Amino acid sequence: MRVIGTLDDGAAYDVEVTGREDRPVTGSRRVRALVEQYTRQPVLLGPLGPQRRLEATDTAAVLALLREHTSVVEVRP
Template structure:
C-alpha cells in the first residue's frame, strides 16, 4: 500500500506500507521513526473507532497512525 502526505512541519512524504513488522514502511526515515515511537500505543482505525494498538506488521494500524499524526493526502493499494 502506498501513502502520500505532509508532516506537521510541512515536509511531504511518500511511503510504501509493507505489512512487515521488521520494516513497516519504505521511503521516509521520519515516518519509520514515527511508527517506531507509537508501536504498541492505541490508534483509532476510524473517526470513532475501534481502537487498536499499533502493530508495525499491520498496514491498517500504520495507516491509522498516519491519518492521526500527519495530513494524509492519498493512499493506494
C-alpha cells in the first residue's frame, strides 16, 4: 500500500508499505528508520486498541505506527 504524509518537522513523505521483512517500507529513509526503531515495540492498531508488536511484515501495524507518529494524508491500496 502507498502512504503519503508529513513528518513532525513538516517534511513530506511518500512510501510504499511492502510487508517484506528485509524492507518494510520503500521511498523514505526517515520513515524506514522510524519503522526500524519501533520494530518489536507495541503499537495500537486503533485509538483504543487492540495492541500488537510491530513486525516488518505486518502492514496494518506499520500503518498504525505511521498514523501515530506522523500526519498521514492519504492511503492507497
